[in-house]
Amino acid sequence: MKRYTAILLGLLAAFALQAQPEAVFNKLIKQYIWNSDGSMTYHYRKEVKLNTHMAFNQLYGETFIIYNKEFQTLRINECYTRQADGTIVKAPDNAFNEVLPAFAVDAPAYNHLTEMVITHTGLEIGATIYLDYTLTTGVGYYPFLDVAETLEEHAPVTECEVSITMPADEKLTCGISGVDSKEPTTHTENDMTTYTWQFRNLPAIPLESHRASEAVPMLFASNAGGENGIAWLSAMKVHPADCARLVDKLLQGITSPVDRANAIQRFVVNNISTINLPVLLSADIREPSVVLSSAYGTPAEKAALMASMLLAANLDAQILAAFPIHAMPIAVGALTDIRVRTGGRFLSPVRMDAPDPALRATRDQFWLTGDDGVNMVQIVKRAARLACSAQITLGKDEATVEGTVTDSEDPAAKPDFTGKTPLQSSAGYTVYALPVPRHQGLDAWRLTLGSTRTQPYELPYALTETCDYTIDLGGRELKTLPFRKEWSGAAGKICLSLQRDGNKATVHREIELTHPVIAPETYADFRTLILLWQDDAYRTLILKDK
Numbered sequence: 001m002k003r004y005t006a007i008l009l010g011l012l013a014a015f016a017l018q019a020q021p022e023a024v025f026n027k028l029i030k031q032y033i034w035n036s037d038g039s040m041t042y043h044y045r046k047e048v049k050l051n052t053h054m055a056f057n058q059l060y061g062e063t064f065i066i067y068n069k070e071f072q073t074l075r076i077n078e079c080y081t082r083q084a085d086g087t088i089v090k091a092p093d094n095a096f097n098e099v100l101p102a103f104a105v106d107a108p109a110y111n112h113l114t115e116m117v118i119t120h121t122g123l124e125i126g127a128t129i130y131l132d133y134t135l136t137t138g139v140g141y142y143p144f145l146d147v148a149e150t151l152e153e154h155a156p157v158t159e160c161e162v163s164i165t166m167p168a169d170e171k172l173t174c175g176i177s178g179v180d181s182k183e184p185t186t187h188t189e190n191d192m193t194t195y196t197w198q199f200r201n202l203p204a205i206p207l208e209s210h211r212a213s214e215a216v217p218m219l220f221a222s223n224a225g226g227e228n229g230i231a232w233l234s235a236m237k238v239h240p241a242d243c244a245r246l247v248d249k250l251l252q253g254i255t256s257p258v259d260r261a262n263a264i265q266r267f268v269v270n271n272i273s274t275i276n277l278p279v280l281l282s283a284d285i286r287e288p289s290v291v292l293s294s295a296y297g298t299p300a301e302k303a304a305l306m307a308s309m310l311l312a313a314n315l316d317a318q319i320l321a322a323f324p325i326h327a328m329p330i331a332v333g334a335l336t337d338i339r340v341r342t343g344g345r346f347l348s349p350v351r352m353d354a355p356d357p358a359l360r361a362t363r364d365q366f367w368l369t370g371d372d373g374v375n376m377v378q379i380v381k382r383a384a385r386l387a388c389s390a391q392i393t394l395g396k397d398e399a400t401v402e403g404t405v406t407d408s409e410d411p412a413a414k415p416d417f418t419g420k421t422p423l424q425s426s427a428g429y430t431v432y433a434l435p436v437p438r439h440q441g442l443d444a445w446r447l448t449l450g451s452t453r454t455q456p457y458e459l460p461y462a463l464t465e466t467c468d469y470t471i472d473l474g475g476r477e478l479k480t481l482p483f484r485k486e487w488s489g490a491a492g493k494i495c496l497s498l499q500r501d502g503n504k505a506t507v508h509r510e511i512e513l514t515h516p517v518i519a520p521e522t523y524a525d526f527r528t529l530i531l532l533w534q535d536d537a538y539r540t541l542i543l544k545d546k
Contacts (some may be wrong), residue, residue, distance in 0.1 A: 021204055023048050023055040025127065025157040033167040034145045034223060045132040048155070056123035059154065063118040063131055066101050068281060070112050071141035078132040081122040089122025107275045107296050144224035144231065146280060148333035151179060151217035164218055165194040170223050175328040179217035195221075209448050212456035212517045213336075216327050216365070222329035229330040232253055233321045234374045235285070236304050242289035242310035247312040257343055257443065260313050265347045268306045272297055274350045279332050288378040299338050302349035306340045317342050320377075322357060322364040336364060353439075356409060358382050359461035363516065383462035383514070384409050386441045393472040394432065394543070398422050401435050405467075408416065413440060430476060430543040433536070434469055434507060441465045442511060447530055453523035462516045470509040476543040478505055487532060489525030491518055496538045505541065509533070 031043040050056050067074055076450035079091040097117045104110040120129050141312060149162055168191050174184070179202075184195040197219065222228045250267055254260050275297040282298070288305040291297040297305065303319050310317035322337040323330050339346040339357060348354030357366060361381035368377045387407035393400045403415030424430070436443045442465050483499040492513040499506050511533050518526045532538065 019275075020051050021155050022052045023050050023060055023155040025153055025155055026159065028153070028160045030149060030155050030162045032145065032147060032164045032221075034164070034170075036167045036170075037139050038142065039139045040137045040142055040145070042135040042137070042156050043133075044135070046129070048129045049467060050123060050125060050127050050129070052125065056120070056127070057157075060129060061120055061123060061523055063120070065116040065118070065133065065135070066278070066281065067114055067116070067135055068112065068141070069114050069125055071138045073136045074116060075134045075136070075140075076118075076132075077134060078130055079118060079120070080130050082128045082130065083122055083124055084126030087122070091118070091121055095119045095121055103276050106273060107277070107294075109290075110277060110282065111273065113277075113281060138188060139205040142280070143235075144226075144228050146221060146228045146332050147174075147219060147221035147223075148327070148331035149219040151176075151199060151219055152202050152205050154205050156204045157492065158200065160199040160202055161196065162199075163194055164221055165192050166223055167191060168193045172221060172223055173329045174219070174221040175326075176220070177218050177324075177326040178215050183286070208450065208455050208457075210457050210459070212458035213324055214517070215456050218327075218334075220327055220329050220331045220334065222296060224329075229321060229323055229327075229332045229335060231539060232332045233319065233367060233369060236300065236319055236369070237285065237287050237316075238304055238307045238311065238319075239288050240308050241286070243292065243305070243309045243312045246292070247309050250309075251313055257315060261310060261315055261342050261345070264309045265304060265312065265349075265352065266300055268309070268349050269352055271295065272302055272305065272349075274299060274302065279335055291378045295509050299350050303338045303340055306347065306349045310340065310342050315342050319369045320357070321367050322360070323367070325363055325365050327365075330365070336360075338516065341368065353410070353423065355384070355461060356382075359384055359409075360516070363458075383464060385464045386413070386437065387466040387468075388415060388417075388441075389468045389470075390415075390438060391470050391472075392421065392435075394430075394474045394476060396423075396475070403435070405440075408440070408464075410440075416440070425545055428545045429479070430545060432469075432541045432543060434539045434541070436467065436539070442513075442530075442533060449527050449530055451527075453518075453520045453527075456520065457518040457523060457526065459513060459516045459518070462513055464512045465510070467507075467509040469505075469509075471505045471507070471541070473503050473505060473543065475546050478544055479542045480540075483538070485532065485538060487528065489528065490522040491515060491526035494529050494532050496532065498538075498541075507539075509539070 007500040025046060029045040032040040048060050081089045083401050095118060099115050099117055100111060101113050101115040104113050168188050172195055184197045187194045224231055251260050251263055254263055275296050275298050277298045286301050288308040291301045291305045307319050318341045320339045320341050321335060323334050324336060327334040339348055357379060358379050361379045366377050366379055367374050385407055388413050389404050389406055391402040398420050400420050401418055403418040405413045405415050416437055416439050438444060442463060445460060478500055482498050482500060486495045495510045497508045536539040
């Protein structure tokens with residue numbers, strides 16, 4: 001009996017060890033001090049206990065700090081490890097190494113940016129990492145205080161404190177999303193007011209894909225009247241005269257306004273490299289002429305260049321910025337997209353096939369530049385649509401597919417499944433998988449689905465997709481039985497059918513996803529829809545050779 005008890009206790013201990021998180025943030029402190037002259041100090045401290053080998057081999061063995069040496073000074077106050085037995089291992093000098101951030105490799109204008117890589121030493125299971133540093137920013141770098149702070153980590157956080165200190169005569173606008181929180185405590189001393197938020201026992205970031213942004217715990221704060229993003233957008237530079245000669249050459253022989261705008265977009269997207277620089281790491285947005293001569297730019301810089309080129313072509317152009325609808329105040333760091341509106345269309349400076357912002361109208365707020373400044377605009381929401389048809393001829397050794405996009409919100413959409421594919425027979429039978437759009441529609445999203453869900457599931461947009469196939473069976477006999485499968489629920493509806501008419505078969509596939517964000521309580525319905533759509537039984541034909 002004692003033997004079985006020992007085995008049972010051992011198994012329970014193993015399960016308990018397996019269930020614990022990889023690591024735990026015992027303490028996490030983030031302090032912002034905004035001074036009256038516009039300088040700022042950011043103080044960061046973390047204490048992370050390591051529970052597994054993965055925690056220090058892959059997750060928390062290094063810390064990365066990106067900053068601008070021209071305006072900022074980094075000071076490491078403490079960096080050491082307390083091992084499981086209490087031994088203190090201080091980080092040696094060679095644990096601190098400066099490298100060029102990956103996004104700045106091909107951008108000489110941003111080669112002054114620095115990434116400090118801190119390698120933590122003395123790591124083992126049960127050890128605790130202590131890191132404390134201060135980042136001081138000089139006057140003139142930040143035009144305002146802009147905070148978009150994520151309140152969770154990939155490991156649970158036992159105690160989290162975020163504080164903002166600023167002159168008492170300045171107003172702080174703040175908001176929190178994704179987590180319940182009380183009003184901050186305030187303390188005024190020496191004409192400076194400190195606002196402090198305390199959070200305890202924050203869970204780790206869920207291991208669930210496609211998590212809706214509104215569910216991410218975030219703290220937003222601003223001293224610029226709650227519209228930092230708007231002030232930043234209004235400061236963007238547009239200079240049509242700098243692009244006039246290039247535009248004249250580029251648009252020779254092109255007269256249609258739509259074609260002229262498309263030519264300019266293609267030039268900016270394909271000839272100006274995109275540098276994904278975090279918005280507030282650059283002291284300023286470079287002018288269009290500089291971006292043009294350097295042949296690279298951030299999304300914002302490319303948007304300003306595109307707007308300048310459109311105006312030089314005597315086309316209308318306004319820069320549009322999108323922020324999450326729950327980002328209040330509107331932090332620059334929360335920017336989700338930037339476009340240029342012309343001729344009623346919203347052109348992306350970084351990709352030709354960017355979805356229409358109207359597909360995110362229920363999740364984003366939009367601000368547009370104009371002659372009278374920057375104003376919020378309402379974009380009518382709508383769902384995406386994609387309708388395809390395919391004529392398929394099954395030959396002896398290959399299938400020939402002629403595809404057509406019969407309806408799409410993208411007027412330039414083209415079928416990407418037209419062509420020929422080989423057929424292989426085995427024991428007198430052929431299995432043929434119906435072609436699907438690979439770069440458009442539901443299959444292009446490559447959704448992954450767990451059996452349960454605790455967080456809202458976010459799709460790129462609501463969608464109605466229809467695919468109709470007419471298959472010439474040739475010298476084969478269809479062995480797949482005709483079917484008609486219909487299902488509807490809170491997340492949408494689906495209809496799948498197969499019919500045979502002589503030597504031809506017709507397949508109809510239709511799905512409607514009515515909500516871009518799927519609440520956990522309707523996830524089961526959504527999962528049923530997607531699994532039916534992906535089920536090979538409804539998209540594969542079994543044929544017998546005659």
